[in-house]
Amino acid sequence: MKNKKNRLIMRAVVLAVLAAAIVFTIYTSWAKEKYEVLQVGDIAPDFALIDLDGESHQLSKYKGQGVFLNFWGTWCAPCKKEMPAMGLQYQVYKDQGVQILAVNIAESDLKVRAFAEQYGMVFPTLIDTSKSVMQTYNVKPLPTTLLINPDGKIVKIITGEMSENDIKGYMEQIKP
Structure with a gap:
């Protein structure tokens, strides 16, 4: 019984880590597209x-x-x-x-x-x-x-x- 409970907890932790990684990947790719990458030759944005x-x-x-x-x-x-x-x-x-x-x-x-x-x-x-x-x-x-x-x-x-x-x-x- 204790073994099953430990496996269940372990699976839940692994699943949570995977879900967090997916959310992070989606967020960073969205954030990257939000800002245009500056390159040599571009006018420097004012601030x-x-x-x-x-x-x-x-x-x-x-x-x-x-x-x-x-x-x-x-x-x-x-x-x-x-x-x-x-x-x-x-x-x-x-x-x-x-x-x-x-x-x-x-x-x-x-x-x-x-x-x-x-x-x-x-x-x-x-x-x-x-x-x-x-x-x-x-x-x-x-x-x-x-x-x-x-x-x-x-x-x-x-x-x-x-x-x-x-x-x-x-x-x-x-x-x-």
């Missing part, structure tokens, strides 16, 4: 987000400048490694018409502020609280960086960690 100082940053206001659009998280090890290098290159390129917009994915203001101070983030640090910009840009792994030229076109999409030399080269590519 507006607030930085840690309460200032609004709208992508379209940067037309005429190169934009290094970086999506990151405080828990992301590669993000921690590349932030200081991004800061150094920002100091070199900001007066040459290249901006960095660092978009954090829905973390608390307190966490993002502490991270920004720890890693010396001197460029605009924005928080995508609703993940709407992340979804619009189809950002999957963090970090993801999009290089946007002065005309507002995406010229490169980089996923994963970048070295300081990589960052310097990318900033050269989008310099007006």
